[in-house]
Every structure is written in C-alpha cells, then in structure tokens.
Amino acid sequence: MLDEALKQRIDQEVAAQDVVLFMKGSPVFPQCGFSAAVVQVLGHMGVKFKGVNVLDDPSIRDGIKEYSSWPTIPQLYVKGEFVGGCDIIREMFETGELAEMLQTRGIEVQLDA
Amino acid sequence: MSMAKTLRRKLQDAFQPVVLEIEDDSHHHAGHAGWRPGGETHFRVRLRANAFEGVSRVARHRLVHDVLAQELQGAIHALELDLGGPHDR
Numbered sequence: 001m002l003d004e005a006l007k008q009r010i011d012q013e014v015a016a017q018d019v020v021l022f023m024k025g026s027p028v029f030p031q032c033g034f035s036a037a038v039v040q041v042l043g044h045m046g047v048k049f050k051g052v053n054v055l056d057d058p059s060i061r062d063g064i065k066e067y068s069s070w071p072t073i074p075q076l077y078v079k080g081e082f083v084g085g086c087d088i089i090r091e092m093f094e095t096g097e098l099a100e101m102l103q104t105r106g107i108e109v110q111l112d113a
Numbered sequence: 114m115s116m117a118k119t120l121r122r123k124l125q126d127a128f129q130p131v132v133l134e135i136e137d138d139s140h141h142h143a144g145h146a147g148w149r150p151g152g153e154t155h156f157r158v159r160l161r162a163n164a165f166e167g168v169s170r171v172a173r174h175r176l177v178h179d180v181l182a183q184e185l186q187g188a189i190h191a192l193e194l195d196l197g198g199p200h201d202r
Contacts, residue, residue, distance in 0.1 A: 070174075
C-alpha cells in the first residue's frame with residue numbers, strides 16, 4: 001500500500017507544474033530509451049515540463065507505479081492527471097491528439113519549435 | 114517455458130486476438146538497465162482484439178497489464194504495447 005506521506009509527496013510532484021514527466025534520468029540526460037523518447041516528443045512540441053528522476057528516489061520509483069496503477073516508467077501527467085506511458089504518448093503525438101489535448105488544457109505548444 | 118511463449122499463451126487465452134505478434138527485443142537493450150544475459154527482458158507486443166474496441170488507450174494498456182501482472186512485477190523489464198480493435202491498422 002502507498003502510505004499517506006509518500007502519496008502526499010507524489011501529489012506535490014504531480015502538481016508542481018502543468019506538465020510533469022516521471023522518468024529515468026533527467027530531461028538533459030535520460031537514462032532509458034523510453035524516457036528519452038517522451039522527452040524528445042515534448043521537446044519537439046516546445047512543451048515546458050518538469051522531469052522527476054525516479055532513479056534519485058527508490059520510494060518515488062515504486063510509489064508512482066502504485067499511485068496510478070501503472071507498472072512502468074515513464075509516466076506523463078498533465079494538470080495533475082495521468083496521460084500515459086511511452087507507447088501512448090508516441091501514438092498520441094503521431095495522431096495529433098497530444099497537441100490537441102495539451103492545447104485544450106491551455107498548455108502552450110509550438111509545433112515548429 | 115520461454116517468456117515469449119508464456120506471454121503468447123496468456124494473451125491468447127485472455128483476448129482471443131485476431132492479431133498477436135510478440136517480439137523479444139532484448140538484444141536491442143544489451144548492456145542497458147534491466148537487461149540480463151540470455152535476454153527475455155524486453156518485449157514488443159502487437160495485439161488486435163475485440164476487447165480493445167471503443168476502449169481508451171490507457172484502459173487498453175491496463176487490460177494487458179492485468180493479464181501480465183505477474184510477469185511485469187518480475188522478469189519483464191520493458192513491454193512495448195501496440196493495441197487496437199480488430200479493424201485498426
């Protein structure tokens with residue numbers, strides 16, 4: 001079970017910015033190909049986001065999986081809501097759904113960036 | 114039983130898919146995090162089944178995660194999923 005203190009810490013991380021990516025490594029130095037792929041998509045769209053490196057904190061690394069009932073990392077959150085992992089973000093990017101969803105929620109997207 | 118066979122059996126039983134492709138992608142991750150000698154750590158799955166028709170992307174993935182919960186907690190480090198209804202490309 002996710003204890004209350006850890007859940008609150010994750011709540012705070014998720015709410016820290018409009019777009020938050022739980023990932024392995026940092027946005028500048030991703031340490032996993034799947035995390036890197038999501039960073040690349042967000043970078044390509046010119047979306048500002050906060051990266052949370054789960055390798056820095058084993059409790060967050062395990063806790064985030066339970067938090068959203070999602071067994072893998074990366075995990076993308078927009079305005080506090082879980083959007084998906086690498087496969088879903090890639091698919092949504094390719095179909096244009098990701099840009100549409102971000103814009104609908106008032107997040108700036110620069111597709112020419 | 115190899116991991117690929119286990120995945121195939123579980124996914125086949127759970128979804129009776131019209132398309133089920135499983136690829137052991139472990140060799141592409143040699144030396145990276147989660148990789149072990151002998152492979153069987155990174156898989157790609159393409160699945161087309163009625164169960165995914167009219168279901169959100171997150172919900173589709175969760176259906177598969179539930180079926181493979183045991184494997185995802187242990188042996189499998191990464192699972193790439195391409196999920197769709199029977200008529201999706």
